[in-house]
Amino acid sequence: MSLLEVRNLSVDFATTSGSFRAVDGFDLTLNPGDITAIVGESGSGKSVAFLAMMGLLPWTATITSDAMTFDGHDLRAISPRERRKIVGKDMSMIFQEPMTSLNPCYTVGFQIKEALRIHLGMDRKARHARAVELFEQVGIPAAETRLSAFPHQMSGGMNQRVMIAMAIACKPKMLIADEPTTALDVTIQAQILELLKSLQEETGMALVLITHDMGVVAETAQQVSVQYAGQKCEQQEVTALFSRPHHPYTAALLAALPERATTKHLPTIPGVVPGQFDRPKGCLFSPRCSIATDLCGTTPPPVGGPEIGFARCHFPINVTAEQSA
Amino acid sequence: MSEPVLVAENLTQEYVLKGGLFGQDRIVRALTGASFALEPGKTLAVVGESGCGKSTLARVITMIEEPVAGSFVLDGTPAGPDTLAALRTTVQIVFQDPFGSLNPRQRCGQILEEPLIINAPEMPAAERTRRAREMLTLVGLRPEHYDRYPHMFSGGQRQRIAVGRALMLEPKVLVLDEPVSALDLSIQSQILNLLVDLQERLGLAYLFISHDLSVVKHIADDVIVMYLGRPVEIAPKADLFDHQRHPYTKALLSATPMADPTLRKQRIKLVGELPSPVNIPDGCPFAPRCWKAEARCRTERPELDQGTHRAACHFPE
Numbered sequence: 112m113s114l115l116e117v118r119n120l121s122v123d124f125a126t127t128s129g130s131f132r133a134v135d136g137f138d139l140t141l142n143p144g145d146i147t148a149i150v151g152e153s154g155s156g157k158s159v160a161f162l163a164m165m166g167l168l169p170w171t172a173t174i175t176s177d178a179m180t181f182d183g184h185d186l187r188a189i190s191p192r193e194r195r196k197i198v199g200k201d202m203s204m205i206f207q208e209p210m211t212s213l214n215p216c217y218t219v220g221f222q223i224k225e226a227l228r229i230h231l232g233m234d235r236k237a238r239h240a241r242a243v244e245l246f247e248q249v250g251i252p253a254a255e256t257r258l259s260a261f262p263h264q265m266s267g268g269m270n271q272r273v274m275i276a277m278a279i280a281c282k283p284k285m286l287i288a289d290e291p292t293t294a295l296d297v298t299i300q301a302q303i304l305e306l307l308k309s310l311q312e313e314t315g316m317a318l319v320l321i322t323h324d325m326g327v328v329a330e331t332a333q334q335v336s337v338q339y340a341g342q343k344c345e346q347q348e349v350t351a352l353f354s355r356p357h358h359p360y361t362a363a364l365l366a367a368l369p370e371r372a373t374t375k376h377l378p379t380i381p382g383v384v385p386g387q388f389d390r391p392k393g394c395l396f397s398p399r400c401s402i403a404t405d406l407c408g409t410t411p412p413p414v415g416g417p418e419i420g421f422a423r424c425h426f427p428i429n430v431t432a433e434q435s436a
Numbered sequence: 437m438s439e440p441v442l443v444a445e446n447l448t449q450e451y452v453l454k455g456g457l458f459g460q461d462r463i464v465r466a467l468t469g470a471s472f473a474l475e476p477g478k479t480l481a482v483v484g485e486s487g488c489g490k491s492t493l494a495r496v497i498t499m500i501e502e503p504v505a506g507s508f509v510l511d512g513t514p515a516g517p518d519t520l521a522a523l524r525t526t527v528q529i530v531f532q533d534p535f536g537s538l539n540p541r542q543r544c545g546q547i548l549e550e551p552l553i554i555n556a557p558e559m560p561a562a563e564r565t566r567r568a569r570e571m572l573t574l575v576g577l578r579p580e581h582y583d584r585y586p587h588m589f590s591g592g593q594r595q596r597i598a599v600g601r602a603l604m605l606e607p608k609v610l611v612l613d614e615p616v617s618a619l620d621l622s623i624q625s626q627i628l629n630l631l632v633d634l635q636e637r638l639g640l641a642y643l644f645i646s647h648d649l650s651v652v653k654h655i656a657d658d659v660i661v662m663y664l665g666r667p668v669e670i671a672p673k674a675d676l677f678d679h680q681r682h683p684y685t686k687a688l689l690s691a692t693p694m695a696d697p698t699l700r701k702q703r704i705k706l707v708g709e710l711p712s713p714v715n716i717p718d719g720c721p722f723a724p725r726c727w728k729a730e731a732r733c734r735t736e737r738p739e740l741d742q743g744t745h746r747a748a749c750h751f752p753e
């Protein structure tokens with residue numbers, strides 16, 4: 112059985128101007144040791160989908176799904192008490208905004224040791240030793256002394272590293288890393304990504320990397336899932352995705368990479384992601400797609416099979432004869 | 437070769453960090469000895485780790501701050517307190533955050549006209565409006581956007597407004613401090629294209645600050661690599677990406693992930709204490725993390741050598 116199984120997850124937010132669908136039919140299967148990257152335009156529901164699985168969305172969110180299981184637990188029916196035992200231990204998350212997820216009233220050392228006490232029941236000495244070890248692993252210099260610092264006494268990058276240390280403290284079975292390295296320098300970023308990969312190798316942790324950085328994706332992930340306007344539009348193994356994208360949005364995204372530029376002008380994707388009031392009837396990408404037809408504007412495309420990266424498109428691209436057969 | 441529009445000589449900036457009740461004041465050496473030249477129509481990129489002094493350099497060049505030492509000449513005029521007013525319009529800046537840098541209570545048109553109101557108060561209102569509308573078209577927005585508020589625009593459109601505002605005074609030098617870092621890939625490419633077009637049409641010189649080396653590789657003509665407030669390598673882009681003479685540049689490039697899963701490269705791992713501009717080591721500032729450091733590196737500070745591809749290292753490659 113897989114570690115995580117999510118089928119047809121949707122999240123709607125109640126807003127003053129009506130209901131807004133942030134996640135629309137999200138699917139994901141993770142096995143131990145998998146590294147999956149989630150990429151896509153800002154606001155495409157990447158963070159919300161995983162916050163929904165962790166049970167961390169506000170009451171204004173309505174979550175529906177056909178299946179949502181983690182490590183044998185049904186996340187749809189789980190009691191708050193059971194959930195607290197899992198979240199932060201077996202299933203943990205590095206949040207996009209480190210400052211909002213650290214408690215400003217406690218030292219960072221206290222916060223990380225609390226997690227170790229609650230989830231692993233370690234004694235005082237073991238907690239301290241483990242906390243120092245974790246800080247060193249994530250590249251916090253002078254780890255011993257930093258334990259007694261408050262979040263506001265450290266830089267954004269330093270707090271981000273504290274968050275990472277806390278998230279891996281209990282050796283989770285699944286780690287969701289939401290833009291884990293945006294505030295970090297490339298040299299530290301490289302160190303953190305190495306660390307996450309070594310955890311994956313040693314403990315069989317499954318890793319979900321939510322990121323805008325296609326370089327990080329290319330160097331770290333095995334599978335890549337591409338989100339657009341709340342929907343998954345494609346999922347492929349990393350090398351195949353970079354060389355043969357099947358969804359026009361994926362292709363357009365890759366074409367915009369400066370490293371692929373052949374001229375001073377980069378290819379762009381005209382227009383913007385649809386919002387609450389201009390969601391197209393057919394394919395959500397149709398107003399911006401360079402190969403859209405009338406059909407695309409009226410009829411939502413089906414989800415393709417694994418041979419074409421589950422591309423949600425009427426006219427998937429880079430398809431060979433055998434794939435379409 | 438044309439005359440440089442910006443020549444900087446030994447620019448240095450320091451800040452004082454107030455100590456606590458009994459603590460001593462400490463000096464942050466944010467920028468030390470930056471010298472370079474920038475020609476019209478060219479892009480000089482500044483790269484380096486967070487805190488290495490990139491934004492400090494931007495604030496000095498745009499005369500938001502006065503340097504504690506060093507000097508620079510803008511379009512033939514030495515910058516200083518006496519020439520501040522005259523040079524105000526020569527250099528302009530665009531910041532990273534397209535959300536924070538625009539006043540949410542001003543309409544797009546007002547945002548664009550404000551620099552004219554301040555710097556050219558004698559200009560008739562009708563002329564201001566005409567120029568603002570022209571600017572909207574120039575930066576790829578639409579005339580009807582004139583009356584909209586910032587929150588009605590996407591991130592990319594907001595960054596276009598910020599670029600437009602910076603161009604209203606027809607500057608010769610545009611300082612861009614991480615102009616695309618907060619944007620999606622698809623929007624990043626729109627803004628980079630816009631910058632390329634504007635440079636071609638207006639002959640603008642860009643001081644382009646970024647930590648994203650793939651963007652720098654695309655847009656720059658020359659690159660300055662900074663470490664702990666000092667330029668450690670300066671070279672034409674092609675030379676720098678082809679061959680790094682300073683060990684730090686080598687480490688920086690090797691740590692930058694490449695968007696190509698078929699490449700597997702050897703990464704240089706830096707060990708040693710992370711740098712702090714409050715406590716810069718004697719000798720070479722990179723010595724505590726450098727795998728090539730020798731005794732001489734810890735006592736004697738390397739200076740930038742001469743030539744077109746310059747490096748500040750005792751053992752350059």
Ligand SMILES: Nc1ncnc2c1ncn2[C@@H]1O[C@H](COP(=O)(O)OP(=O)(O)OP(=O)(O)O)[C@@H](O)[C@H]1O
Nearest residue numbers: 124126133152153154155156157158159160169171
């Ligand atoms: N509490 C909330 N109430 C209403 N809408 C919300 C809420 N949280 C998120 N949203 C909306 O849901 C959509 C998806 O947001 P989400 O944070 O998942 O995007 P994302 O893909 O993670 O983007 P980014 O790359 O910028 O982090 C956005 O349009 C966002 O504005």
Ligand SMILES: Nc1ncnc2c1ncn2[C@@H]1O[C@H](COP(=O)(O)OP(=O)(O)OP(=O)(O)O)[C@@H](O)[C@H]1O
Nearest residue numbers: 451452464466485486487488489490491492493713
């Ligand atoms: N007003 C100030 N007072 C004290 N220290 C300052 C001040 N402004 C900047 N510094 C310090 O000077 C150093 C250089 O800062 P600067 O903002 O120039 O870095 P940067 O290269 O732009 O970094 P980033 O990539 O994170 O934007 C940093 O150590 C910073 O903390």
Ligand code: SF4
Nearest residue numbers: 394397400407424425
């Ligand atoms: S369904 Fe049509 S509009 Fe949508 S991505 Fe495919 S080709 Fe483009």
Ligand code: SF4
Nearest residue numbers: 720723726733749750
């Ligand atoms: S001077 Fe010495 S320590 Fe500094 S970069 Fe060169 S080799 Fe390394």
Ligand SMILES: [Mg+2]
Nearest residue numbers: 157158159207
């Ligand atoms: Mg997010």
Ligand SMILES: [Mg+2]
Nearest residue numbers: 490491492613
């Ligand atoms: Mg900066």
